[in-house]
Amino acid sequence: MLLRFEPIEAKLAVPVIRAGMVPRASLVAGLRAAAEPLIVLTAPAGYGKTTLLGQWREEDPRPFAWVSLDPSDGDPIALLTYVAAALDRVEPLDAGVFAALRSPGPSIWSSVIPRLGSALATRGAPVVLVLDDVHCVEGGESVDAIAGLVDHVPRGSSLVVSGRGEPPIGLSRLRARGLVREVGVDELRFGAEDAAGVFRGAGLELAEDAVASFTESTEGWPAGLYLAALSLRTRRAQMAARRLSGSDRLLGDYFREELLDQLSAADVDFLSSTSVLERMSGPLCDAVLEREGSAALLDSFERSNLFLVPLDERGEWYRYHALFRDLLGAELVRRAPERVGPLNRRASVWSAGNGDPEAAVAYARASGDTGLLADLVTAYALPFYNTGRLATARRWLSWFDDDDRTRYVPIAILGSWVHLLTGEVENGERWARSAELGAPAYNRPLPGGSPASAWVAVLRAARCPDGPAQMAQDAAEAIETLAPQSVWHPHAHMLHGIAHVLTGDDEAADSLLAEAVDIGVATGAASAAHALGQRALLALKRGNVELAGRYLEEAERLSGSLYSDYAAHAIAVAARARVLQLTHAPEGASRALADAQRLRPLLTWGFPWNAVQVRLELARVYLGVPDPGACRLLLREVDEIVARRPDLGVLGEAISDVKGRLASHGDADGGWASTLTAAELRLLPLLTTHLSYQEIGDRLYLSRNTVKTEALSAYRKLSASNRSEAVANAIQLGLLEETRLPAATLLH
Numbered sequence: 001m002l003l004r005f006e007p008i009e010a011k012l013a014v015p016v017i018r019a020g021m022v023p024r025a026s027l028v029a030g031l032r033a034a035a036e037p038l039i040v041l042t043a044p045a046g047y048g049k050t051t052l053l054g055q056w057r058e059e060d061p062r063p064f065a066w067v068s069l070d071p072s073d074g075d076p077i078a079l080l081t082y083v084a085a086a087l088d089r090v091e092p093l094d095a096g097v098f099a100a101l102r103s104p105g106p107s108i109w110s111s112v113i114p115r116l117g118s119a120l121a122t123r124g125a126p127v128v129l130v131l132d133d134v135h136c137v138e139g140g141e142s143v144d145a146i147a148g149l150v151d152h153v154p155r156g157s158s159l160v161v162s163g164r165g166e167p168p169i170g171l172s173r174l175r176a177r178g179l180v181r182e183v184g185v186d187e188l189r190f191g192a193e194d195a196a197g198v199f200r201g202a203g204l205e206l207a208e209d210a211v212a213s214f215t216e217s218t219e220g221w222p223a224g225l226y227l228a229a230l231s232l233r234t235r236r237a238q239m240a241a242r243r244l245s246g247s248d249r250l251l252g253d254y255f256r257e258e259l260l261d262q263l264s265a266a267d268v269d270f271l272s273s274t275s276v277l278e279r280m281s282g283p284l285c286d287a288v289l290e291r292e293g294s295a296a297l298l299d300s301f302e303r304s305n306l307f308l309v310p311l312d313e314r315g316e317w318y319r320y321h322a323l324f325r326d327l328l329g330a331e332l333v334r335r336a337p338e339r340v341g342p343l344n345r346r347a348s349v350w351s352a353g354n355g356d357p358e359a360a361v362a363y364a365r366a367s368g369d370t371g372l373l374a375d376l377v378t379a380y381a382l383p384f385y386n387t388g389r390l391a392t393a394r395r396w397l398s399w400f401d402d403d404d405r406t407r408y409v410p411i412a413i414l415g416s417w418v419h420l421l422t423g424e425v426e427n428g429e430r431w432a433r434s435a436e437l438g439a440p441a442y443n444r445p446l447p448g449g450s451p452a453s454a455w456v457a458v459l460r461a462a463r464c465p466d467g468p469a470q471m472a473q474d475a476a477e478a479i480e481t482l483a484p485q486s487v488w489h490p491h492a493h494m495l496h497g498i499a500h501v502l503t504g505d506d507e508a509a510d511s512l513l514a515e516a517v518d519i520g521v522a523t524g525a526a527s528a529a530h531a532l533g534q535r536a537l538l539a540l541k542r543g544n545v546e547l548a549g550r551y552l553e554e555a556e557r558l559s560g561s562l563y564s565d566y567a568a569h570a571i572a573v574a575a576r577a578r579v580l581q582l583t584h585a586p587e588g589a590s591r592a593l594a595d596a597q598r599l600r601p602l603l604t605w606g607f608p609w610n611a612v613q614v615r616l617e618l619a620r621v622y623l624g625v626p627d628p629g630a631c632r633l634l635l636r637e638v639d640e641i642v643a644r645r646p647d648l649g650v651l652g653e654a655i656s657d658v659k660g661r662l663a664s665h666g667d668a669d670g671g672w673a674s675t676l677t678a679a680e681l682r683l684l685p686l687l688t689t690h691l692s693y694q695e696i697g698d699r700l701y702l703s704r705n706t707v708k709t710e711a712l713s714a715y716r717k718l719s720a721s722n723r724s725e726a727v728a729n730a731i732q733l734g735l736l737e738e739t740r741l742p743a744a745t746l747l748h
Helices: 026-033 051-058 076-090 095-101 112-121 138-151 172-178 191-203 208-218 224-234 253-261 265-275 283-288 295-303 321-334 337-353 355-368 370-386 390-398 402-407 408-422 423-440 452-463 466-482 490-502 506-523 528-543 545-559 567-582 586-602 606-622 628-644 649-662 678-687 693-700 704-719 723-735
Strands: 038-042 064-068 128-132 158-163 180-183 307-312 318-321
Touching: 026 051, 026 180, 038 051, 051 128, 051 158, 051 402, 064 076, 076 095, 076 112, 076 128, 076 138, 076 390, 095 112, 112 138, 138 390, 138 693, 158 172, 158 586, 172 180, 191 208, 191 224, 208 224, 224 408, 265 283, 265 295, 265 321, 265 337, 283 295, 295 307, 295 545, 318 321, 337 355, 370 408, 390 402, 402 408, 402 423, 408 423, 408 452, 423 678, 452 466, 452 490, 452 678, 466 490, 466 678, 490 506, 490 528, 490 606, 528 545, 528 567, 545 567, 567 606, 586 606, 586 678, 606 628, 606 649, 628 649, 678 693, 678 704, 678 723, 693 704, 704 723
Parallel strands: 038 158, 038 180, 064 128, 128 158
Antiparallel strands: 307 318
16 A cells, blocks of 8 residues: 555644634733744643734734644644644745655654754745644654754744643753744733633623623633533623632532523534544545535534634545543543443544545544554554654554554564564564464464464565575565565565565566566566666666666656665665766765765664675775775674674675675775764764753663763764764765755844
8 A cells, every 4th residue: 555644634724713702912912022033922722822923924914834633733743744844835945855755764863853843944045834732742852853853943934832831842951052932821811801802702791790700700710701602692691700810629519500500402412422533524524424404503602602612624534622532521421431432433433434544543542442553553654654644653553452462463574574674683583573473373364364373474575584595485475475565575576576686586576676666667566676776786786887877767757766765676776876986976875975974873683684785785885995994994893793694695695705805905994984884874864953861771781881882983983072063064064964954043
């Protein structure tokens, strides 16, 4: 399945501001005049943050790029894709930004942040970028990404972050530098004049003392005043003021007694039942409630100012105000807890059938139906990984424990595959063992009708634990038993060809790889580029450099660019380095070497043939430089891989050949930078961030001391005395991508 990441339009739409909302003229004027690049709005639910931002947008001549965040944006690629899409609608971005976002690399700092940040920093005209509901984002890397964007905001533009709590984006650092303007509860609280405007907006004219009483009892909390106005309007009678502060434990009782009890039973049922939905449309509500006419009812509630927030100007999509959704959800649990599961399940089925896989998965989990959840994750995890949504795939897979993985074999296979592709080999092997353990008893057909044994065979072939002969048998078994439309077919054919490469049957290997290329091209699989890289290696082995170059050009045409963070491209990038060296193009060879080095941390003994092949190709290039030090490092890593996977066929002879050639070289050195270890290369992108050693360690699950030791070693090899100098030198060497900062950087 080739699944493109299609942004949800409602998340990019500027919220519609209803007529009659209380104007916040002084606050809007202050926001318009703010010179700081970062503006932070922080207040609990119901303080009118989104309304204020909408009013600001109506008064500011600058274009607004808007993203309404939700829990799915804990995936940094999802968040940054929405940011890119929002900015692109204001002023088109370079295609390279979106290419980086589609690359399933291990870190957003290697290419995504540099490209998107540079695009923001060099915009032709000022823009206001709003990230609303930032409290929904759970995930260190997404928060880090927001912090990383601050340094790229050009003079005259603003990055606005709005949420319920102070976002953990290093505000103390930004405050010290005078780069942040903050708006909080005290500024957002309503005074008596504003409160009177709330009641007038609800068609009520209250005496001054009544308005003052409500203002005092609610402590100026806008949502509390709105609730009171709705209650008065619904009951059409005055009532005594009650305390309605945002933290009041009686809020739920008030909501039920003063509002819900005044509505019809049918309306209450609709409101509470649809509270399970993150976003609502008429067709979705009809499906969830198994009824018709929801679109008209949503329109009626919106026109009555009853809890709904329109998400577009066409009246198709809505959401509940967050506070009211929480209250309605509590009401549903109180009245009919047994309905929560079925409502979510129907929402999941509708979402899956209407092009919203992420919502389908979220609703499936909320339904408590583990089987449905497993089926959906099985269908979507690999396509999401292939389009850069690694964090989302990981999050989904993390929901399944050891027993689940044995019970749902496809989940174990996908978990192993994703972990192995991202260099987490120990986790990948653990998930593979769960798949092997559960496969004999698993009798449910997999997507497309394949048996579980076929998927297990593909995974076993890729891991090559028992040598190339068994790898060939496993791949052949997979090809024989996979359903014709299976997503694994291109991989099985590619692995079959590689197994013959490892056994030394080059003629058969080339033929099988050519077939794998055709199948990969037909299905849009990334395996096509890898198979072309393997054909390029065979051509180089025969001394046909021109043919190897043609294969690599075709691989680049298919994939858009080989210079990405995708481990599957590593073999083609390494082969490109050799071709460029043999054709006397040293600058291009150096660039290819640097790009291949960036991928080394992903190349482990999990897929041993790939890890060894890439390192051998790089070692051959370094022998031609010559740089024996880099060659020795690569061969040490090869030995570590072979210690885990000793039977790699003819690669053993190739290793001996390279070692023999190395022995004929002296101790000449091409430079310390080429001897950066895989661990040091993995650390480099994070050195470009504001994160401390401790925070970097938290992201990499390493101790602060380990991070510091690796960093100091990297500094030495990069001939640097500090972090900024190391980053600058790594950029110059092509090991990091350069980021363009605004003119008069950060002086604003």
